[in-house]
Amino acid sequence: MVRSLRFLLLVTVLGAASGAAPVEAAPAYLVDADWLAEHIDDDNLVLLEVRYHPHRYFTVGHIPGAVQVQRFKDLGDNTASPLMRFPSKDAFQATLRRWGVNDDSTLVLYDDARTALASRLYFLLALYGFPMEQVKVLNGGTVEWSAFNDLSQEPVERAPGNFTLKDADADLLVEWTDVYDDVVSRRDPGVVLLDARPHDMYTGEVIRHSISGGHIPGALNVVSLDGTDAQAQTWLGDEALAALYQDIPKDRRIYVYCHDGFRMSLAWMQLRHLGYADVRLYNGGWSHWGNTLTLPVVEGAAPLDDDFAL
Structure with a gap:
């Protein structure tokens, strides 16, 4: 009811x-x-x-x-x-x-x-x-x-737990060197680089929490938050999610980044739900790449500029 x-x-x-x-x-x-x-x-x-x-x-x-x-x-x-x-x-x-x-x-x-x-x-x-x-x-x-239940302002502390984690699954993450090698340098056709940030940050129109604006050369822009309803705070339906990622081939390895690790994690969940088998997150994301001045950056709406399109 x-x-x-x-x-x-x-x-x-x-x-x-x-x-x-x-x-x-x-x-x-x-x-x-x-x-x-x-x-x-x-x-x-x-x-x-x-x-x-x-x-x-x-x-x-x-x-x-x-x-x-x-x-x-x-x-x-x-x-x-x-x-x-x-x-x-x-x-x-x-x-x-x-x-x-x-x-x-x-x-x-x-x-x-x-x-x-x-x-x-x-x-x-x-x-x-x-x-x-x-x-x-x-x-x-x-x-x-x-909407139908109360909130509490009382802090909660629990008795310490005992769960033991495993070593990190290396198939779920990449470092900047992987991105630079596979995407920027070798243009590996089996790898797709995905930027999950808002479009104005991808283009460089907005620079926030980093020195450089723009995106990593070769990155496609799919805004992961566009797969959610801003008012209801819920995920959109599977059809809408599939349409959002329709330009991302399912048979490729997907590297994803955002600024500080939240939007890219949402993209990871969305892609895995849609059946993408190999999705990996850039450890550090744009907070690393955009603040490392020696790494190349592309501004504008296209994945590559004149220098990298050659």
């Missing part, structure tokens, strides 16, 4: 102009607020919130029982440059244990940013061998939950 009311509300508020509510994608790991309400008191459930502005965990509030994830400190390498290189296995394992994660834990991840922030956490769990059948993502995040 609650779900039906929520559906009618979305139709009325979000779909009035078109007369229809958006169809949602159906990955098995996407759950809604009704599912969470039914399972929130499960003994082995660990609820993790990644807010864009972390202080809002306290001031705006969080889903009752949710542990705060500080998106930069907890999901990056605090000693690296840039900070959002992937954390080491030992560091991330210590973080998971601090959150109370055990071998039998079911994790539910959510954010207030169209799952882009939760996707970084989801990817790191996959990178270090967490059993992904035990991981869920709340589609719609705080918007979905707070």
Whole structure:
């Protein structure tokens, strides 16, 4: 009944102009607020919130029982440059244990940013061998939950967990040297480089949090957030997602980057859901490439400029 009311509300508020509510994608790991309400008191459930502005965990509030994830400190390498290189296995394992994660834990991840922030956490769990059948993502995040449920401002601490991670899966990441070798230098036809940032950052019209503007030579631009509904904070349907990535061949190896590791993680989740078998994330992304002045950059809407088109 609650779900039906929520559906009618979305139709009325979000779909009035078109007369229809958006169809949602159906990955098995996407759950809604009704599912969470039914399972929130499960003994082995660990609820993790990644807010864009972390202080809002306290001031705006969080889903009752949710542990705060500080998106930069907890999901990056605090000693690296840039900070959002992937954390080491030992560091991330210590973080998971601090959150109370055990071998039998079911994790539910959510954010207030169209799952882009939760996707970084989801990817790191996959990178270090967490059993992904035990991981869920709340589609719609705080918007979905707070439409019919209360938030809490009380901080949550859990008893330390004991989960042990595996070594990083080398088939899920690439370093700048791989990108430079395979894409910029050799033009390997079996590799596609994908820039998941907003188009104005891809072209160089907007420069934010980096010295250089533009994109890596040869990169195609698909904005991963375009696969989500900005108001409802939910994924679009499979047909819309497939159309978004229609120019990306499924039989290629895909390298993806964004600025600081969130939009590219969302692209990774979307591509894997669509059946792309080999998708790897650039460890450091544009925060590394765009701040390393010796590495080549292309400005404008085309993947290559005159220098690199030869």
